[in-house]
Amino acid sequence: MLRLLHTADVHLGARHADLGDAASAQRERQFAAFKASVDLAIAEKVDLFLVAGDLFDSNVQPRRSVERVAAELGRLAQARIRSVLVPGTHDVYDRSSVYRAYDLAALAGTRTQDELVTVLTPDHPWIHLQALDAVVHGPCFPTKRAPYSPLRDLAALEVPEATWKIGVLHAATAIPGRTDHDEVVVTVEEIAATGLDYLALGHWHSAQVAKTKGVTYAYAGAPEPVAVDQDRAGKVLLVTLDERAGAHTVEVEERTVGRTAFEHREIDAATVESQPALIAKLQAQANPDLVLDVRLFGVRPDSLDLEPLEVEDALKGSFLRVRVRDVSQPALSEGALPPAETIAGAFIRNVEGRIADLEASGDTLAVREAEELRDVLRLGRLLLAGEEVTL
Numbered sequence: 001m002l003r004l005l006h007t008a009d010v011h012l013g014a015r016h017a018d019l020g021d022a023a024s025a026q027r028e029r030q031f032a033a034f035k036a037s038v039d040l041a042i043a044e045k046v047d048l049f050l051v052a053g054d055l056f057d058s059n060v061q062p063r064r065s066v067e068r069v070a071a072e073l074g075r076l077a078q079a080r081i082r083s084v085l086v087p088g089t090h091d092v093y094d095r096s097s098v099y100r101a102y103d104l105a106a107l108a109g110t111r112t113q114d115e116l117v118t119v120l121t122p123d124h125p126w127i128h129l130q131a132l133d134a135v136v137h138g139p140c141f142p143t144k145r146a147p148y149s150p151l152r153d154l155a156a157l158e159v160p161e162a163t164w165k166i167g168v169l170h171a172a173t174a175i176p177g178r179t180d181h182d183e184v185v186v187t188v189e190e191i192a193a194t195g196l197d198y199l200a201l202g203h204w205h206s207a208q209v210a211k212t213k214g215v216t217y218a219y220a221g222a223p224e225p226v227a228v229d230q231d232r233a234g235k236v237l238l239v240t241l242d243e244r245a246g247a248h249t250v251e252v253e254e255r256t257v258g259r260t261a262f263e264h265r266e267i268d269a270a271t272v273e274s275q276p277a278l279i280a281k282l283q284a285q286a287n288p289d290l291v292l293d294v295r296l297f298g299v300r301p302d303s304l305d306l307e308p309l310e311v312e313d314a315l316k317g318s319f320l321r322v323r324v325r326d327v328s329q330p331a332l333s334e335g336a337l338p339p340a341e342t343i344a345g346a347f348i349r350n351v352e353g354r355i356a357d358l359e360a361s362g363d364t365l366a367v368r369e370a371e372e373l374r375d376v377l378r379l380g381r382l383l384l385a386g387e388e389v390t391l
Contacts, residue, residue, distance in 0.1 A: 002132060002164050005041040006237040008052035008202025009222040010034050011090065012069065013061050018227075022320065026224075029259055031068065033224035036257040037236045038072045042079045044238060047132050049076050052202030052220065053088025053140075053170025059098045066098065070107030077108055077116040082129060084118045086138035088170035088202055089183045093121055093142050120168070126159055134164035137196070145183040146171075151190040164241055164248075167199040173217075188212050197241055197248050206232030209252045216250040224258040225291075234258030260320060264293045269300035269328035275307065279314045286318035293323050300328040302378050329371060330378035344384040351377045 012030055016023035034055075041049050055069065073083050085104070087093040093100070105117040112118075118127050120138030128135050137157075139150035150169060171184040179185050184203070191199055192213035199217035207221035222233040235258070240251045272278050282294065292315075300306070308324040315322045333352060338345035351373055358370035 001243075002048070002134060002241040003044065003046040004048035004050055004166070004198075004200075004239045004241075005037065005044070005046045006050045006052065006168075006200040006218065006220045006239055007034075007037050007223055008170070008200070008220045009054045009088070009205050009226065010051070010224070011054055011057040011222065011226045013065055014057040014226055019321075026320075030224045030226075033234070033258045034069070035072055037223055038075055040236065040238075040255060040257060041076060041081055045079075046081060046238070048129070048134070048136075048166075049081055049083040050136075050166075050168045050200045051083070051085040052168050052200045053086050054090045054202055055085060055088070056091040056098050057226075059091055059094070059096045059101075061098050063102070066102045066104070067107060070102075070104050073104060073117050074108040074110070077110045077114075080116075082116055082118070082132065084120060084127065084129075084136050084138065084168060086120045086168050086170060086202075087140050089144050092144045093140055094144070095142075126157065128160045128162060132164070133162050134166055135159050135162045137165070137167045137169075137194075139167075139169065141184075146185070149186050149190055150184060151186050151194055154194050163243070165194075165196045166241075167194060167196045169199060170202040172203050173201070191215055191217050198239055198250050200237075200239075207235040207237065207254055208232075209237075214248075216252065218252055222258075225260050234260060259289045260291060261287070261289055262291045262293070265295070267294060267296050268298040269296045269304060269306075269326070270298050272296070272300070272304055272306070274303075275305065275311060278306070279311055282311075282315055282322070283318055286315075288318075288320060290319050291321045292319050294325065296324070296326045296328045298328050299331045301331060302382055330374040333377070333381070344381075347380055347384065348377065351380065 010030055014027060016026050019026055076083050087097060087099055091098055099119045104119055105112050108117045110116040115129060122140055122142050125139045126135060126137045137154055139154060150171060171186045172179040172182040174185050174187045192215055194215060196215050199215060201217060201219045204219040205222040205226060207219060209218040218237055220237045221235050223236055225233040234256055235254045238253045238255055242249045306326060308326050311324045312322050333348050337348055340346060340349060355370045355373045358366040
């Protein structure tokens with residue numbers, strides 16, 4: 001049996017320009033998730049710790065950040081857990097690579113010959129870990145964009161015989177129309193042809209597992225979200241490879257190591273009394289680790305004056321991130337209409353007639369115009385009723 005922990009896309013040192021003052025805190029969350037991954041590997045007594053690229057968000061890293069990573073790898077080494085890392089597309093193995101600038105094995109307090117900390121490179125694309133009876137392949141390039149599939153020649157390589165054949169790779173799995181512009185792409189057919197027991201992938205930030213012709217392949221996802229819309233991030237994968245009755249089996253288990261939580265809330269606008277009431281309702285579940293996505297739907301009453309940006313601003317200190325989307329529509333007139341010869345009656349009939357025609361057309365632009373006219377109708381009704389309206 002062989003047990004390993006698979007992680008990728010930690011993106012240490014990410015700038016997070018979209019988070020403003022919270023950027024520094026999010027960088028610490030990412031390092032905390034990496035540390036939690038190491039803690040988990042030690043607690044589970046795994047044999048191998050795999051990092052499938054983009055451990056760093058770029059090759060420009062202060063020495064103290066690299067030393068923090070090396071200290072974690074050193075903890076694994078002290079527990080006799082071997083680490084194998086491959087460069088990604090953010091920490092690509094080019095001339096300025098962080099892996100050229102720093103010797104992670106040495107900084108972790110190990111020697112290269114101990115094979116406790118290994119960075120695979122274009123010149124060193126695989127390693128035979130005799131103590132684990134395993135060969136780990138990590139094909140990569142000295143350029144961000146791959147000149148060809150990194151799996152092209154894998155099956156033809158002459159490597160020592162071993163019970164376990166493992167791959168670790170930073171690449172997208174080909175999806176026509178979606179991955180055409182990705183820097184490194186492999187196909188499911190290429191994965192099937194490798195003959196690997198397990199392929200640990202990086203690049204996609206959501207955890208997912210698949211199998212093709214005996215080869216189990218998986219993305220661990222980012223252990224802590226790199227962007228606040230990555231609600232399938234926050235995981236690492238615990239993988240158990242076993243041999244039963246002469247056949248190899250692979251079991252993959254997701255484990256959560258990230259702190260960030262996500263919640264999507266759907267709120268019927270008809271149930272919202274006022275903007276302050278909505279703010280108070282959301283404030284009641286304040287959580288600095290929560291990314292809250294609120295969507296208001298349905299038909300809102302004329303009395304509801306709601307500005308999503310004001311709601312977000314009022315709540316921004318209570319959540320890691322909050323987003324409020326208002327897709328509700330103002331109500332059409334109910335009950336008996338004012339006489340047609342009055343200003344109010346003529347206005348309502350004219351606007352509602354235009355709305356009905358636009359919505360019946362089915363044209364996208366017409367439907368958008370109808371949505372705007374619904375708001376015109378709401379404001380007009382309020383003004384004609386003598387109520388104060390804030391625009």
